Amino acid sequence: MKKFIKNIFILLIPIFIVTCCINYVYKKNSPNFGTMGNCKNDDAYIVDVPDGIELMCVGNSHGYYGFNFDKYKNDYVCFNFSLSSQSMSYNYRVMENYRDKIKDGAVIFICISYTSFFGQDETALDNFESKNKRYYHFLDRKYIKEYDLKTDIFVRYLPSLGVDSIKLIDTLQGRVENRDYWNKQTSRDAALKHGAARYKSQIEINVDSDGNRIMNETEINSVYDLINLCREEGAVPILITTPFLSEYTNPIIENDPEFFDDFYEIIEKIQNDTGVDYYDYGFDDRFSSNYKLFFNTDHLNRKGARKFVDILMKEIVSVL
Amino acid sequence: MLFNSFAFAIFLPVVFALYWVIPHKYRWMLLLVASYYFYMSWNVKYVFLILLTTAVSYFAAIFLEKASDKKRKRFILAMTAIICLGVLFFFKYFNFVSESVVSFLNLFTLKLNPLTLKLMLPVGISFYTFQTLSYVIDVYKGEVQAEHHFGIYATFISFFPQLVAGPIERTTNLLPQIKAQHQFDYVQASYGLKLMAWGYFKKIVIADTLSQYVSKIYDEPHQYQGFAFVLATLFFAIQIYCDFSGYSDIAIGTAKLLGINLMTNFKSPYWSQSIKEFWGRWHISLSTWFRDYIYIPMGGNRVGHLRHCFNLVVTFLVSGLWHGANWTFVIWGGIHGIAQALESTIIPKKYNKSTGLFWIIRVMFVFAFCSFAWIFFVSSSIGDALYVISHMFSGIGNISEYLRGGFSDIGMARLPFALICIWIFILAIYDLLSLKTDVIEVISDKKKMIRWFVYVCFVLIIVFFSQKGIAAEFVYFQF
Numbered sequence: 154m155k156k157f158i159k160n161i162f163i164l165l166i167p168i169f170i171v172t173c174c175i176n177y178v179y180k181k182n183s184p185n186f187g188t189m190g191n192c193k194n195d196d197a198y199i200v201d202v203p204d205g206i207e208l209m210c211v212g213n214s215h216g217y218y219g220f221n222f223d224k225y226k227n228d229y230v231c232f233n234f235s236l237s238s239q240s241m242s243y244n245y246r247v248m249e250n251y252r253d254k255i256k257d258g259a260v261i262f263i264c265i266s267y268t269s270f271f272g273q274d275e276t277a278l279d280n281f282e283s284k285n286k287r288y289y290h291f292l293d294r295k296y297i298k299e300y301d302l303k304t305d306i307f308v309r310y311l312p313s314l315g316v317d318s319i320k321l322i323d324t325l326q327g328r329v330e331n332r333d334y335w336n337k338q339t340s341r342d343a344a345l346k347h348g349a350a351r352y353k354s355q356i357e358i359n360v361d362s363d364g365n366r367i368m369n370e371t372e373i374n375s376v377y378d379l380i381n382l383c384r385e386e387g388a389v390p391i392l393i394t395t396p397f398l399s400e401y402t403n404p405i406i407e408n409d410p411e412f413f414d415d416f417y418e419i420i421e422k423i424q425n426d427t428g429v430d431y432y433d434y435g436f437d438d439r440f441s442s443n444y445k446l447f448f449n450t451d452h453l454n455r456k457g458a459r460k461f462v463d464i465l466m467k468e469i470v471s472v473l
Numbered sequence: 474m475l476f477n478s479f480a481f482a483i484f485l486p487v488v489f490a491l492y493w494v495i496p497h498k499y500r501w502m503l504l505l506v507a508s509y510y511f512y513m514s515w516n517v518k519y520v521f522l523i524l525l526t527t528a529v530s531y532f533a534a535i536f537l538e539k540a541s542d543k544k545r546k547r548f549i550l551a552m553t554a555i556i557c558l559g560v561l562f563f564f565k566y567f568n569f570v571s572e573s574v575v576s577f578l579n580l581f582t583l584k585l586n587p588l589t590l591k592l593m594l595p596v597g598i599s600f601y602t603f604q605t606l607s608y609v610i611d612v613y614k615g616e617v618q619a620e621h622h623f624g625i626y627a628t629f630i631s632f633f634p635q636l637v638a639g640p641i642e643r644t645t646n647l648l649p650q651i652k653a654q655h656q657f658d659y660v661q662a663s664y665g666l667k668l669m670a671w672g673y674f675k676k677i678v679i680a681d682t683l684s685q686y687v688s689k690i691y692d693e694p695h696q697y698q699g700f701a702f703v704l705a706t707l708f709f710a711i712q713i714y715c716d717f718s719g720y721s722d723i724a725i726g727t728a729k730l731l732g733i734n735l736m737t738n739f740k741s742p743y744w745s746q747s748i749k750e751f752w753g754r755w756h757i758s759l760s761t762w763f764r765d766y767i768y769i770p771m772g773g774n775r776v777g778h779l780r781h782c783f784n785l786v787v788t789f790l791v792s793g794l795w796h797g798a799n800w801t802f803v804i805w806g807g808i809h810g811i812a813q814a815l816e817s818t819i820i821p822k823k824y825n826k827s828t829g830l831f832w833i834i835r836v837m838f839v840f841a842f843c844s845f846a847w848i849f850f851v852s853s854s855i856g857d858a859l860y861v862i863s864h865m866f867s868g869i870g871n872i873s874e875y876l877r878g879g880f881s882d883i884g885m886a887r888l889p890f891a892l893i894c895i896w897i898f899i900l901a902i903y904d905l906l907s908l909k910t911d912v913i914e915v916i917s918d919k920k921k922m923i924r925w926f927v928y929v930c931f932v933l934i935i936v937f938f939s940q941k942g943i944a945a946e947f948v949y950f951q952f
């Protein structure tokens with residue numbers, strides 16, 4: 154028995170050493186995973202949050218790609234808390250975590266997508282576990298959904314053991330996937346295909362077996378929580394829907410005519426209950442048919458994001 | 474609790490340490506508690522089902538032993554089978570039978586809605602039900618004596634390494650080992666650990682990697698055509714083998730750590746040169762169960778040729794149905810049954826074994842046949858399977874586009890393809906060598922430096938090349 158246990162430990166020593174070495178190189182070669190960093194968007198997490206934020210955005214990938222504050226960084230303390238596929242309930246958790254960073258009087262854009270209020274709870278989705286890992290990097294454990302210590306240890310200290318082998322090889326070799334699609338622009342043909350696929354994957358999927366739309370009360374209530382949090386911190390919350398190409402919205406109108414009625418009904422209720430302002434750029438003519446401003450039907454590219462923020466500064470922030 | 478989970482990585486060392494620390498007389502208790510805990514980690518409620526099956530078979534065996542006349546014995550056996558198989562039928566086949574009956578009646582314009590129940594299939598129910606039945610049948614035949622110690626018998630039925638996906642153990646092999654006093658054997662434990670590592674390699678490095686590509690195509694087959702189906706089908710053939718034999722290796726290895734030898738469940742099945750040989754090497758514990766309790770009682774091969782063929786087909790149809798409550802599984806079983814019947818008709822016995830090039834051709838043919846049959850196994854419906862079969866060679870006229878399109882549809886880049894080819898090559902070589910020798914023993918006999926180098930490299934491959942972040946249940950859990 155002693156020999157057996159001794160041999161197991163002897164086996165574990167070189168494995169431990171090699172693992173530590175690989176882990177070290179992996180961490181060293183990993184990109185700076187901050188938002189708007191050079192990384193695949195699913196891996197992005199929030200780093201280097203400044204104090205006294207005056208202008209900020211929180212939302213999903215529409216906010217992540219749609220807000221380019223570069224031009225205003227000298228005039229304001231800006232930060233984008235959006236992450237790809239970030240739910241409203243996680244927007245609230247992120248804001249709770251960083252509420253001390255918000256300056257009195259700050260303007261907070263809460264990015265609302267047309268799909269934000271529909272569908273089943275994100276914890277029931279297949280990709281929840283992998284998506285949830287990013288929050289271990291920057292949120293306090295009390296704000297992490299379904300927190301568990303094992304994931305915490307792996308994400309923080311042994312990240313090389315938690316990644317796909319192909320990504321591990323790429324990272325060890327210094328090949329980091331570049332988010333260069335933010336600099337690309339789409340075309341009409343690509344947009345038509347993308348819009349049809351998006352309808353299937355984002356709208357059609359969110360109905361139950363009887364054909365009724367699945368309302369997600371948790372997500373709706375999180376908007377109320379976010380608005381309250383902003384006001385408690387003395388900030389101005391603004392609900393905003395980023396621009397979309399008509400190739401995204403048209404299939405919805407054609408296939409599910411009641412979809413937007415359902416969406417605006419929820420928005421109207423939130424506005425009536427809280428008095429918050431809501432701006433919808435989803436059908437804005439300055440964007441909806443301009444392929445040069447998007448890299449797909451629902452995400453602005455760098456140029457589009459710059460133009461969008463210019464418009465927001467002129468039409469909303471300047472008149473506050 | 475999955476074998477490839479963090480919980481099991483804690484559970485097993487604790488059980489292992491306690492098992493060898495406590496005196497022999499308490500070990501069955503530890504195994505029983507550990508096994509029930511292991512099972513309850515899936516669903517606490519279903520523990521009552523295994524308890525019911527255990528209690529019924531326990532008392533049935535004792536009554537069988539005491540019963541003097543044959544009529545009474547038959548009655549006890551029949552009642553036990555009705556109860557044990559009734560539980561299995563209710564949870565596994567009720568909806569299938571209901572839907573099938575209604576579909577049949579609908580053919581005669583009787584419009585009825587099937588009565589279906591929203592039931593979750595208890596993990597491993599087919600496995601422990603069959604183990605229980607084999608025990609009762611053996612007692613009925615007088616081949617084994619009834620076990621009078623309920624605790625030890627319950628441990629035999631619920632022994633955690635093989636509880637949820639086999640091997641389906643025979644009373645004569647496992648029960649005496651649970652009762653026997655074991656001394657820790659370094660060679661046996663170290664062999665068990667190495668076998669577990671090999672099982673993990675097959676499961677989490679090969680099977681889980683391939684499962685992503687297979688699922689992509691077979692979840693929505695109507696979106697694809699051409700070479701993607703060929704690739705996905707070949708991948709599934711390897712995935713299901715690695716998944717299930719991987720589980721069996723981990724189970725056998727785990728049992729060895731506790732001083733118990735379970736039966737071999739796989740012996741390089743894809744190196745078989747006939748369908749008959751394949752079934753002598755694939756899921757051996759189930760194949761022999763069907764052989765002993767269905768095929769041979771029907772007459773086996775000691776009857777006329779036609780009757781023999783009939784026995785083969787019926788046995789394999791039942792085997793198909795055992796695998797799942799869907800007509801696709803029945804067809805899969807039927808294909809294998811018919812193939813074996815044809816094989817026994819066409820190929821004379823003197824050609825049962827070939828060598829050289831002919832052997833290679835036969836091995837490739839058997840692999841291609843098995844892969845074809847797997848299409849029915851993996852498809853959700855007969856319609857899907859037929860669609861795959863009828864579209865798998867679409868566009869083959871333009872061969873380069875056909876191949877490129879297949880890789881593109883399945884979403885496999887060069888590096889993942891190269892890696893999976895390496896892993897499959899290692900698997901193929903291991904299995905080929907296993908036909909003649911015990912590879913683990915061969916490596917264990919090498920010089921210290923060489924074997925330790927192999928061990929370290931192998932564990933590192935498992936650690937860094939296993940699939941992360943995907944659902945990694947074992948395929949056979951659903952049966």
